[in-house]
Amino acid sequence: MAAQFGRRLRRGATTTAIAAAAVAALSASQGPGAIPPPSDIASGDGSLGSGDSSTPPGGSATGDSPYYTDLPPLNTPNKPGTSIDLPVITGPAEAGIPATVLAAYKRAESALQTSDPSCHLPWQLLAGIGKVESGQARGGRVDANGTTLSPILGPVLNGVGFANISDTDDGAYDGDRTHDRAVGPMQFIPETWATWGRDANGDGRKDPNNIYDAAQAAALYLCAADRDLAVKADLDKAILSYNRSTEYLHTVLSWFEYYKRGSHQVPDGTGQLPGDRSDTPERELPVTPPASTPTPTPTPAPPATPKPPAPKPTPTPTPPAKPTPVPTPSVVRIKDNGTGTLTATTGTLFAERPAVAAVDAAGKPVAGVALEFELVGDTDTRFTGGAVSATVKTASNGVAVAPVLRAGEKTGTFTVKVTVTGRTLAAVQYQATVSARTADTLARTDEKALTAVTGTAFADALQVKATLDGAAASGVALTATLITSAEDPTPHDRGPYFKDAEGKPVRTLAGLKTDENGLLTLPALYADDQTGTFLLRLTTPGGGTLTVELKVTAPEAPSEGPSPTPSGTPAP
Structure with a gap:
């Protein structure tokens, strides 16, 4: 009975244990990094609890399709503090990433830095997922445009050993009009690709078989639901939304940490291909037969002396045929x-x-x-x-x-x-x-009269709004000038003024800009000793103009009291 129990080795349990050991070793030898997943899914494959808003109806980006379970070596490809971009074809084979595949990952990271910087997506995460999903597009077997030389298709998702996902693309991507299959180097099911697919290489097509398109879509998918991948909990959720398996999480994290410690570029088509997959059948171990009573072996007769074989003629080697060179077109x-x-x-x-x-x-x-x-x-x-x-x-x-x-x-x-x-x-x-950004209209946000007494500041600030074609115009430059008159736009030499950085009076201010809502509140205005009505003119590129009246009055004179009554004794 003991022998029977030892005959079969369960791949899932073994690879899970190896993955956990690798993550632990990487964490111990490389500093902070891999952390066990949240406790609600800490053992075995499981769902994300309450779910994730970015996960498609099918449950995950790949439909929980099979993936490669090979783990990186425990020795890191680089040492702490050294470059993560080693020269071409340098370093261990496991750390090599095909040139076009690596370029696609880095382009996707760059795009997300602009469109969603708060996500903090590292290209090494895409590399980790690409490794376990397709072995980096089968070792980089892509053409110059980044499209795989032959389609990469997962198994039919017909519910037999995998999820049951009925056809959603009429076979357009996976060639199957009955059930869906994961497609391309990042293994998107058609249902997910319909939402997240992108044209990242500018060829006019959203192609899941193109590594640029697929890497960009994967980046957007991982960053969905306002995730910050610098936060460990969000990183785990993102990976698990790709494939709802704790073993998958461990495997991707292992490669993610490995690539962060060092990687290098190798020519397309020369990347190292993984071997083990999560859907590989259980392996049979050799069985030792039970002990039994040995059967006596008769003593053999002495062998006859063999005659030496006749020498064989040495064949004349045929030189290999030389391939006919195919001329390569040269750009002129x-x-x-x-x-x-x-x-x-x-x-x-x-x-x-x-x-x-x-x-x-x-x-x-x-x-x-x-x-x-x-x-x-x-x-x-x-x-x-x-x-x-x-x-x-x-x-x-x-x-x-x-x-x-x-x-x-x-x-x-x-x-x-x-x-x-x-x-x-x-x-x-x-x-x-x-x-420069432009505005065709400037208007005050209120109708308060702007008044001041000589020698004091104006009590109310002036706020204006710039618009272009009726919409708020943000970032528009604005110039404010105290003009001589409505007919003479030259700066006035008297009357209200602004103050410069040194506190000196100035009657022209340039370089002011509206905020994201097209609003601008002007700096404080001051009155000198001149009374009267003065004009402030505001202008913007694009024709927006506004002229505002400023009134300066003299301080009120103190009121006179009644004449005093003379004191003393009146004359008789």
Whole structure:
């Protein structure tokens, strides 16, 4: 009976124990990091208790599909304090991430830093999930545009050993019109992809088989429900919303911590492939037969002396056939691909993105060409993520599209220069313009009369609102001037005034800006010794103008009392 109990090894229990040991070892040897999951799911696979608002109707991003259970080695790929971006093909194989896959993870992190900075999404988390979901897109088997060379499909979710999810996409993504299957390098089920799918590489398609699109969708999905992934509880919830398994949580956390300690880039298609999966059948261990009474073995007759074999003729080796080289198209020039005018107002996104095509001598598109987009000139405009340059490979149609541009606070023009990386081909250049934000209307927020007595401050502050086409105009520059008259806008040399930083009188203030609601409360105004009615004029770019009356009066004279009655004795 004891032998029978020892015959089978349960993979789930074993890998769970190994995962827990690995997480504990990483935590002990690498400082703060992996922490056991919340107590309500601390043992075995389980749900998230009260649930999570970002989890789709199917229950998880992957439909709880199978995943790779391989764990990272206990020795870290790097030492504390050293770089996490090691040179190409350096370090242990387990730490290598295919170049295009790594670029997709980092692009997704950069995008979330702009769109949802409070989420604090690290690219290493995407790498950990990508490792256990698809082995980093099967070791980086993707084309120049980031699409897998062949579809990556999970098992049919028909309720036999897995969730039962009926078809939701008419087979568009998974080829199955009866049940759904997890699709692509990040293993989204079609139901989830319909909500979270994104076109991150600018090819006009939301493709779960494209690592750029899939990584961007995974980043958004993990950050849903206002999660802050720097908080351990939110990190656990995000991972478990991807696959509701505590063993899955441990495995992803193990790779997450491993990649944070060090990683390096390897060529596409050369990444290390994992072996064990969570749906692998239980393994049979060798069985030792029970002891029994040995059967006497007869003594064998002495063997006959064998004759030496005749020498075999040495075959003449046939040289291997040399493969016929396939000529690779060579890019001969790059050209604009219909980019519109690049304009934006300060602090906003450019609506247009530079698009450049690479073509060969016959004018046909060339895919996989690395183009560098660089911002040249005195500007604080930046690409998404705060970079002044970005390298993008041309897609299958030969076109590369620059990342989104965000205008800074400097107005003026600058140049976007596009070159072929490592080549001296003629560059493509675009002029971009950043202009000031505008308002077409300025109005007071109240109708109080603005009055003061000579030598004192005006009692009430002046607040105005700027609008553009009826909507609040935020960040609009405003200039305030005490003018000579309605017909003469030159600054007055007498009357009310503002104070500069040193407390000296000034009658023109520039550089004021409206807040996010288009409102601006002006600094305090003071009256000098001049009485009368004065004019304050406010102007903004875009034509917004407002003229306000200021009245200064003299202090009231003290009232005279009755004449005193003379004292003394009246004359007789």
